[in-house]
Amino acid sequence: MNDSDVTALAAGVQAGERRALAQAITLVESTHPHDRPRAEALLTTLMPHTGQAIRLGISGAPGVGKSTFIEALGLYLLSLGQRLAVLAVDPSSQRTGGSIMGDKTRMELLSRELAAFIRPSPSGGNLGGVASRTRESLLLCEAAGYDVVIVETVGVGQSETAVAGMVDCFLLLQLPNAGDELQALKKGVVELADLVVVNKADISPTAAALAKSQFELALHLLQPVSAHWSPPVLTCSALHQQGLTAVWDTVMRHRAAITDGGDLPAKRARQAVDWLWALVNEQLRQDFRRHPAVAEALPRISDAVTRGDLSPTVACRQLRALYRPGE
Numbered sequence: 001m002n003d004s005d006v007t008a009l010a011a012g013v014q015a016g017e018r019r020a021l022a023q024a025i026t027l028v029e030s031t032h033p034h035d036r037p038r039a040e041a042l043l044t045t046l047m048p049h050t051g052q053a054i055r056l057g058i059s060g061a062p063g064v065g066k067s068t069f070i071e072a073l074g075l076y077l078l079s080l081g082q083r084l085a086v087l088a089v090d091p092s093s094q095r096t097g098g099s100i101m102g103d104k105t106r107m108e109l110l111s112r113e114l115a116a117f118i119r120p121s122p123s124g125g126n127l128g129g130v131a132s133r134t135r136e137s138l139l140l141c142e143a144a145g146y147d148v149v150i151v152e153t154v155g156v157g158q159s160e161t162a163v164a165g166m167v168d169c170f171l172l173l174q175l176p177n178a179g180d181e182l183q184a185l186k187k188g189v190v191e192l193a194d195l196v197v198v199n200k201a202d203i204s205p206t207a208a209a210l211a212k213s214q215f216e217l218a219l220h221l222l223q224p225v226s227a228h229w230s231p232p233v234l235t236c237s238a239l240h241q242q243g244l245t246a247v248w249d250t251v252m253r254h255r256a257a258i259t260d261g262g263d264l265p266a267k268r269a270r271q272a273v274d275w276l277w278a279l280v281n282e283q284l285r286q287d288f289r290r291h292p293a294v295a296e297a298l299p300r301i302s303d304a305v306t307r308g309d310l311s312p313t314v315a316c317r318q319l320r321a322l323y324r325p326g327e
Contacts (some may be wrong), residue, residue, distance in 0.1 A: 006038050010045040013144050018117055019089050021144045025119055028136040040166045043136060045141040051268070053085075053142045054255060057163035059153040059189060060173030065199045066152055067106040069173060069238035076244045077148055083143035085117040086110070087134055088152045118148065133276055135166050164192040165274050167263060169254050170194045171247075174215065176207035190215070191222045193231050197247055202237035209235070228261030229254055293322040 009027070012020025028039040074084050086107070097180040110116050119137065124155070134151060141149045153163050165197050172193035190196070196215050201208035215233045224230050232250060235244025258264045287292060301318060304310035310318075 003041070006041050006045070010042055010143075013042075013046060013140060014049060016145045021117060021140060022119070024140050025121075028140065029121065029133045043139065046140065047136070048260070050139045050142040053146055054148045054251070055138065055151070055167040055169070056148060056251060057151045057153070057167035057170045058173065059163055059170070060199075061175070063315075064173045064175055065127060066173055067236055069199055070150055070152055071107040071110045071235075072238040072241050073247065074116055074150070075113070076241070076248065078113055078115050082147040083115045083145065084110075085144070085146040085149045086119070087137050087141070087149065088120045088154065089134065092134075098118055099144070117141065117144075125263045126210050131270075138166060164189075165271055168258070169194045169251050171197060171251070173197050173198060173199050174211060176204050176211045182270075190218060192225065193232055194225065194229065195250055196233045196248075197243075198233065198235045199238055201235040202242065211235075226258055226261065226263050228263055229257045287325070288319075288323055291323050291325075293324070294319055297322055 009020055009024055012023050024042060024260060025174060027035055027042060030036075030039065058066055058070060070086060070088075074086065076082050088107075107118055111118050119136070121137070138149050138151065151163050151167055170193055172195070174196060176198055196219065198208050198211045198215070212233045219231050219233065234243060234246055236247055238244070255264070258267065262312055289298070297319065301310065301315045305312055305315050
């Protein structure tokens with residue numbers, strides 16, 4: 001792909017062409033060194049056309065019904081005339097590195113809609129529940145003119161926090177049997193939530209009401225993320241399309257609150273700087289591993305650590321001593 005191809009691809013993304021957007025995301029997700037300059041040129045071209053979408057992150061433990069919830073909410077948004085992009089991060093296969101589940105198969109109705117774009121991406125083993133290039137993909141979706149971009153995390157545990165650093169509103173899904181308020185406090189992801197939604201309330205309305213009150217108490221004991229917003233707790237049944245209007249109305253109230261209070265520009269600025277340092281750390285790790293002296297010694301030192309002959313601390317010091325940038 002040459003410079004003219006990048007220009008044509010950028011034009012296709014801006015025109016809202018789904019195929020061009022898919023190709024652009026594939027380019028920024030590529031790990032091939034030759035693709036990085038082209039991906040960076042594409043992002044530079046499209047950056048002025050980003051920033052207008054509502055960025056919504058959705059997380060929750062396996063079994064909470066994230067895909068069902070996103071499909072139901074997505075269909076509701078389409079009925080309001082919104083264009084929706086969903087970046088669904090799936091667990092990675094340890095053998096192939098690819099996505100195990102593929103959310104298009106779990107959002108069949110939504111994937112048929114022309115106003116919806118669904119992109120499953122493998123997590124690649126990244127912590128925090130998101131793929132390494134989710135931020136770039138989000139910007140591409142914005143440049144393509146989507147009104148709402150939803151980032152669904154992989155949902156594998158309590159490390160689902162990275163998504164909170166790239167969206168405007170972080171929605172945490174919970175089950176009716178979430179446990180008492182002390183157990184809720186132990187889940188560090190709760191303190192990052194802008195909105196907690198107890199899904200599957202139709203199974204046991206009594207349990208859902210109890211979970212709602214428990215999370216309300218837990219959130220009351222936590223420091224609010226914003227001085228202009230106190231995270232509410234709602235109940236819904238995505239399977240039966242119940243409570244979705246209230247959920248979306250609350251997302252919009254949150255956006256109005258952080259916009260009027262001046263939090264949104266500051267939040268996005270912090271996220272951009274955090275993104276910068278994440279990329280710096282990633283590049284430094286890659287440069288370190290590719291350094292000739294480090295690459296030569298790494299198998300031997302790794303084997304020594306595996307055998308227990310060398311502590312990780314000493315091994316780290318030895319590798320650092322071999323690293324000479326520029327050599």
